[in-house]
Amino acid sequence: MEESKEALRKNGLGVCAISYDSPEVLRKIAQEKNLTIPLLSDQGSRIIRAFHTMDTSVAPDNPAYGVPLHGSYVVNADGIVEMKLFEKNAGHSSGIVLTRLFGSPLNTHEKLVKLNYMTLRYYASANAITADDPLHLTIEVSLNDNVHMYAPQGGGEVSSLTWDMDMQEGVSSQPVEYPPPHGTTLPWVQEEIPIYQGTFRITRKVTIPLDIRKFANLLNTDGDLAITGTLRYQACDDQTCYLPQTVPLAWKVKINSLPILQ
Numbered sequence: 001m002e003e004s005k006e007a008l009r010k011n012g013l014g015v016c017a018i019s020y021d022s023p024e025v026l027r028k029i030a031q032e033k034n035l036t037i038p039l040l041s042d043q044g045s046r047i048i049r050a051f052h053t054m055d056t057s058v059a060p061d062n063p064a065y066g067v068p069l070h071g072s073y074v075v076n077a078d079g080i081v082e083m084k085l086f087e088k089n090a091g092h093s094s095g096i097v098l099t100r101l102f103g104s105p106l107n108t109h110e111k112l113v114k115l116n117y118m119t120l121r122y123y124a125s126a127n128a129i130t131a132d133d134p135l136h137l138t139i140e141v142s143l144n145d146n147v148h149m150y151a152p153q154g155g156g157e158v159s160s161l162t163w164d165m166d167m168q169e170g171v172s173s174q175p176v177e178y179p180p181p182h183g184t185t186l187p188w189v190q191e192e193i194p195i196y197q198g199t200f201r202i203t204r205k206v207t208i209p210l211d212i213r214k215f216a217n218l219l220n221t222d223g224d225l226a227i228t229g230t231l232r233y234q235a236c237d238d239q240t241c242y243l244p245q246t247v248p249l250a251w252k253v254k255i256n257s258l259p260i261l262q
Contacts, residue, residue, distance in 0.1 A: 005037055013074070020045045020066040113247060117235035118143045120247065128254035129225075135206045137251060139163065139231060142199040149233050151181035151194035159234035159244040163202060166228045174205040219255065227251040 008015050016038040019026060026039040045066035048054045053068045074083040113120040118141055125136040143149065150160045165173045179201065181194035206227060219225060227250070234244040 016040055018042050018047060018068070020048060020068065111250075115245070115247070117147045117237075117242065118149075120231070122249060122251070124227075124251050124253060126253070129208070130255070133207070135208075135227075135253065136203055137206055137227070138201055138203045139249070140199065140201045141196070143197055143235070146237050147235050148195040148197045148237075149235055151196055152176075152178060159232060161196065161202075162232040163204065164230050164232070165204075165206075166230075168227070171227065172207050176202050176204045178202050225253045225255055227253065 005015050018040045020042055021029070022043055023041045026041055029035065030039055042048055045054055045068070048066065048068040051073070053071065055064075055067050055069050058065050058067055072085045073081055074085075076082050110121055110123040113122075121140040121142075123138055125138070126133075129135055141149075152160045152162065161178075163176050165171075179196075181196055183192045183194055208225065229249045231247045231249060232244060233247075235242050
């Protein structure tokens with residue numbers, strides 16, 4: 001979070017970290033890593049237990065007993081938790097927190113695509129990653145007034161919104177996270193169907209391999225990782241459904257360090 005604290009502050013957020021370590025240990029960590037964000041000591045894990053975030057897989061006789069699961073909370077000025085982001089075996093970077101809250105973080109690249117019936121903005125949760133880091137990709141769709149598209153749950157004879165990733169050896173992507181659609185009944189359809197209108201975001205998580213033999217083949221000539229895919233959709237208004245369209249997508253991510261070949 002240290003490297004993105006300014007982006008967080010520009011979005012009106014302060015940042016701190018809570019650990020089960022003693023103040024002395026945290027002071028040493030801050031000095032060694034040049035950290036300036038507040039590090040809060042929760043010796044005895046009272047706060048960690050209260051938030052039900054203690055790693056219960058650690059035995060009481062283990063020196064690491066009391067350690068929390070890695071994750072992030074977003075708390076408003078009234079002390080109310082507005083969002084929590086936890087994922088098994090992985091923490092959430094501030095870039096991912098910013099992406100979930102505000103769209104593209106101030107410190108990540110963004111691409112803008114203007115189409116006949118909508119505008120696309122798409123971006124990643126970080127500009128640079130290391131192997132096996134989670135990377136969240138986001139597509140923000142802004143439909144023109146009186147335009148809708150069908151959600152993946154169904155569109156009958158009309159093409160539903162689909163986000164496909166190109167096959168890249170070793171790269172794994174999770175299913176797309178879609179927002180809840182709106183239910184509507186159109187004049188030519190007798191049953192309620194799910195659609196999207198206005199502005200909405202869809203996201204998916206991608207991880208890259210630790211195996212350098214697979215990893216190296218994914219890099220472009222600049223040594224960056226290029227992740228590609230397509231977004232297929234069909235835009236409709238109250239009178240017409242237009243021809244389905246496919247939009248190519250490409251994310252470029254800097255690699256901090258290559259994994260070591262064992």
